[in-house]
Amino acid sequence: MAEALLSLRINGESVHAAAPAHWTLLEVLRYRLDLIGSKQGCDKGDCGACTVQVDGEPVLACLTLACAAAGREVRTVEGLGWAPEARDGCHPLQDAFDRWDAAQCGFCTPGILMSAEALLRKAGRVVTREEVREALAGNLCRCTGYTKIIDAVVDASAMLVGPREQA
Amino acid sequence: MPEQDSTDEDVARDEVGEQAEVGEQAEAPEPELVRWQLGKSHRKVDAMERMRGITRYTDDIKLPGLLHCKILRSPHPHANILSVDVSRALAMPGVHAVLTGADLPVPYGVIPWTPDETALACGKVCYVGDGVAAVAAIDEDTAIAACEAIEVEYEPLPAYYDPEEALAGAHKINPYAKRGNLSKDVVLEFGDVEASLDGADIVVEGEYYFEGTTHGAIEPHCAVAHVEPNGLLTVWSATQVSHYLHRELAKVLGRPAHTIRVIQPPLGGAFGGKSEPFDLEFCVALLAIRTGRPVKCLYTREEVFYSHRGRHPMRMRYKTGFRQDGTITGVSARTFIDGGAYSSFGLVTTYYSGQLLCAPYAFPAYRFHSTRAYTNKPACGPKRGHGSVQPRFAIEVQLDKAAVELGLDPIELRRRNDIGPEGVTVNEFKIGSNGFLECLSRVEAASDWGRRATLPYGRGLGIAGSTYISGTNYPIYPNEMPQAAVQVCLDRSGRARVFSGANDIGQGSNTMLAVIVAQELGLELDDVRVLSADSDLCPVDLGAYSSRITLMVGGACLDAAQKLRRKVRAAVAKRWELPARRVTLIDRKAMDLEDPSRSVSIVEAFQWAEADHGLLGEVGNYNTPKDRHGSYRGGTIGASPAYSFTAHVAEVEVDPDTGVVEVKHIWVAHDCGTALSQRIVEGQMEGSAYMGFGEALMERHDVDPGHNGVHIGPSLLDYRMPTFLDTPELHALIVEAPDAQGPYGAKEAGEGPLHPSIPAIANAIYDAVGIRLDSLPFAPPRVLTAIEDRLVLEHAGELPTFKVGRGRPELASKRAAGEVA
Ligand code: FES
Numbered sequence A: 001m002a003e004a005l006l007s008l009r010i011n012g013e014s015v016h017a018a019a020p021a022h023w024t025l026l027e028v029l030r031y032r033l034d035l036i037g038s039k040q041g042c043d044k045g046d047c048g049a050c051t052v053q054v055d056g057e058p059v060l061a062c063l064t065l066a067c068a069a070a071g072r073e074v075r076t077v078e079g080l081g082w083a084p085e086a087r088d089g090c091h092p093l094q095d096a097f098d099r100w101d102a103a104q105c106g107f108c109t110p111g112i113l114m115s116a117e118a119l120l121r122k123a124g125r126v127v128t129r130e131e132v133r134e135a136l137a138g139n140l141c142r143c144t145g146y147t148k149i150i151d152a153v154v155d156a157s158a159m160l161v162g163p164r165e166q167a
Numbered sequence B: 001m002p003e004q005d006s007t008d009e010d011v012a013r014d015e016v017g018e019q020a021e022v023g024e025q026a027e028a029p030e031p032e033l034v035r036w037q038l039g040k041s042h043r044k045v046d047a048m049e050r051m052r053g054i055t056r057y058t059d060d061i062k063l064p065g066l067l068h069c070k071i072l073r074s075p076h077p078h079a080n081i082l083s084v085d086v087s088r089a090l091a092m093p094g095v096h097a098v099l100t101g102a103d104l105p106v107p108y109g110v111i112p113w114t115p116d117e118t119a120l121a122c123g124k125v126c127y128v129g130d131g132v133a134a135v136a137a138i139d140e141d142t143a144i145a146a147c148e149a150i151e152v153e154y155e156p157l158p159a160y161y162d163p164e165e166a167l168a169g170a171h172k173i174n175p176y177a178k179r180g181n182l183s184k185d186v187v188l189e190f191g192d193v194e195a196s197l198d199g200a201d202i203v204v205e206g207e208y209y210f211e212g213t214t215h216g217a218i219e220p221h222c223a224v225a226h227v228e229p230n231g232l233l234t235v236w237s238a239t240q241v242s243h244y245l246h247r248e249l250a251k252v253l254g255r256p257a258h259t260i261r262v263i264q265p266p267l268g269g270a271f272g273g274k275s276e277p278f279d280l281e282f283c284v285a286l287l288a289i290r291t292g293r294p295v296k297c298l299y300t301r302e303e304v305f306y307s308h309r310g311r312h313p314m315r316m317r318y319k320t321g322f323r324q325d326g327t328i329t330g331v332s333a334r335t336f337i338d339g340g341a342y343s344s345f346g347l348v349t350t351y352y353s354g355q356l357l358c359a360p361y362a363f364p365a366y367r368f369h370s371t372r373a374y375t376n377k378p379a380c381g382p383k384r385g386h387g388s389v390q391p392r393f394a395i396e397v398q399l400d401k402a403a404v405e406l407g408l409d410p411i412e413l414r415r416r417n418d419i420g421p422e423g424v425t426v427n428e429f430k431i432g433s434n435g436f437l438e439c440l441s442r443v444e445a446a447s448d449w450g451r452r453a454t455l456p457y458g459r460g461l462g463i464a465g466s467t468y469i470s471g472t473n474y475p476i477y478p479n480e481m482p483q484a485a486v487q488v489c490l491d492r493s494g495r496a497r498v499f500s501g502a503n504d505i506g507q508g509s510n511t512m513l514a515v516i517v518a519q520e521l522g523l524e525l526d527d528v529r530v531l532s533a534d535s536d537l538c539p540v541d542l543g544a545y546s547s548r549i550t551l552m553v554g555g556a557c558l559d560a561a562q563k564l565r566r567k568v569r570a571a572v573a574k575r576w577e578l579p580a581r582r583v584t585l586i587d588r589k590a591m592d593l594e595d596p597s598r599s600v601s602i603v604e605a606f607q608w609a610e611a612d613h614g615l616l617g618e619v620g621n622y623n624t625p626k627d628r629h630g631s632y633r634g635g636t637i638g639a640s641p642a643y644s645f646t647a648h649v650a651e652v653e654v655d656p657d658t659g660v661v662e663v664k665h666i667w668v669a670h671d672c673g674t675a676l677s678q679r680i681v682e683g684q685m686e687g688s689a690y691m692g693f694g695e696a697l698m699e700r701h702d703v704d705p706g707h708n709g710v711h712i713g714p715s716l717l718d719y720r721m722p723t724f725l726d727t728p729e730l731h732a733l734i735v736e737a738p739d740a741q742g743p744y745g746a747k748e749a750g751e752g753p754l755h756p757s758i759p760a761i762a763n764a765i766y767d768a769v770g771i772r773l774d775s776l777p778f779a780p781p782r783v784l785t786a787i788e789d790r791l792v793l794e795h796a797g798e799l800p801t802f803k804v805g806r807g808r809p810e811l812a813s814k815r816a817a818g819e820v821a
């Protein structure tokens, strides 16, 4: 099988990988770069478990050819803990999910975190439950009934804004 | 060991009553339990690494030289296999091995009495998707190409898609079936049902149809196998029952169990869909043996739908007798169950469809006749609320119909039939604690039920109740060993290690074990390491099914933790020269209860205990009571140590012009005995209500007879699972009626809370627009047709105008008028 040499920017670093030219970004992340945080739940764009960010926007990695990500800034769940707003390797969203028990099996969670991070970054303020629902409508979770995820995202948005702006 | 002896003596000297501290007998009672960990909200012991992308699920395992397996599947619903030619596939570059049915001919089944499937089809295929051959190749693309190169000659046979047709049909579907296409038939009668119905003031009759639904865990099934040169076979699998997989692997591969190690890596959801062995586990194991290389198989989402084992379709005819005051006189049920091509847990399902329904309401008389048939469809099995979600729908709608007919409030009608605590059901199951009445009161208050009387046309509230088991008293294969065992060790750094065979499937069982150990040994959850579901390192556990883990594995863990607690307290008491009853372990300290200023760090306390006893390790066991079931054949099936209780109120808005039902709120009150960890219990209740809601409104798992039995939509787009936008506001209300059988009184919370969601929604739809939907799902075309039918009858004067004067919409009335005219 013809392999292509890919040069990608992932979580702020340059990486190179050889992979079949038709591979998706998800396959390259998981099976070439061992960035296994992005999950495969359907491989056809239906579940959102593979959500990563490309140039800051949530994107389904299972529907994105790896070569199409070349020259763009890819961010995966592994990079969340290195963000400036993270503490001790843990992003405020991850901390809120942990406090709310918003991850049951956790398989949907990396994708949901990447969609939620984009929402909070763009909003820059405390978000409403309705906004969370809309922003995460493309991410399925089969365990939680979504309630605690919404709780956690709203809570994290408050943490990110900080006590001063909240008041 | 003089050390040991002197410890005993010292403690004995402290106080005669404290001899038990170091012996095997029960401990002298401590002052009241300080719930310093119990019932709090906890960060789960394993969530953070999942959220950081560090946890390796099965598909994340990397091994050198990994080969990829793909399974060739039948395009026919029913056919004899005349020949399979794998020569072209084998000759392809990159293909390492090919298996067919003849390589794995030993039949297996999760229920030992019904071994009726083989890893790959032997001689015939029984549904579209049946595995026929398996390939191991250098990569997935090569394996797929090799599958396409396998030539299979089929002789198609007539296919059956309906259980009653299959029972009457001339062709036997499953070659191992003993009686045609009958999979299981159960008839049980308690009391004089005919007399109870004859003597009733009203008899409500209904026919209900529950269409199949599937689990939809986001992680697809996956398995990896690897063999060491010494013959040790390791199988990693996304399973929820490692032990049954282990047993069946030994049987089918013909290897002693001790040469096989089964590891369940962290799991991405299961809901019953990973409760039995699947073809991929046997295939990767044998392919690894044949090739000497590690082999992985990851199902596509389409394969997950075809392997199914989900909720059985059931057609249920119910007769329920009532007195004027709303009390039930008797229940009669006739149920046909569509089993699909294999038994799976079907023997149990058939019993459960009748046996699990005898609470929370007292029936003086009850008869059920359930018949499970084989059909040419993906096999059905256990899905969250195994066997009882379908009949619960029927029973709770029957109650609602009776309440309307008798002019009673449906909550009041349920109260009048409450079986209460410490009772015995009509089928002789002993009920322990029962918080059902409190569940009813909680949802009544939280939903502001009183406003129901004035809600306008199109809006409604509905109620339903249920009960569920916390594990079953008898295991799947008869044996006299304990039903659960856990090993706990302490070390001198102030840490505890828990070894448990239990499968954490996302429900939080690892955290539950950590909470118990932390509670007993004065630790924080961060101090507890839980190692689970590795058959080489952990004691056997029977698995994550029938909601058994909190009660049984939790009970075993508490047993072990309490033994260690006694040792640690005794060691501290000895050094402080106090009776051990004054010593408690809390907050990473050992503390004198009568002088809290006196304390020592838990690290030092553990070191004292290790000095006295040597390495600190204990095993704990839990065994089920064997005197709480029926005295008749089948009377053990469905009997549980303890029962949970649930009530839901659903609030709906029905659009009479489109038939779209919007569920606004579901209030879930659930008696889980004692909540060991608050948010985890709430999460189980919310997830359950969500799942039932999806089944009520949108999910359909079925095949299309018009297209040769292919699945109607084997994708997460076509199989509509509720999204963030669809899901109602879920309100979890924890009710605690502690049960003597459970650790600290805990019962289950993972399955019970699903049951009432479907009938509560059905009853709310009636309350909104006056229509009964006795078939699932409540999709817009079905709802709209029923609304229009009712409007026609109303217009013709054959039915009263529903909710007259309460905002009847213009358009719907006009359309009905138009149709009549
Ligand atoms: S794996 Fe990409 S959307 Fe499901």
Ligand code: FES
Residues within 6 Å of the ligand: A102, A103, A104, A105, A106, A107, A108, A109, A140, A141, A142, A143, A144, B218, B268, B269, B506
């Ligand atoms: S936590 Fe399991 S799918 Fe979302």
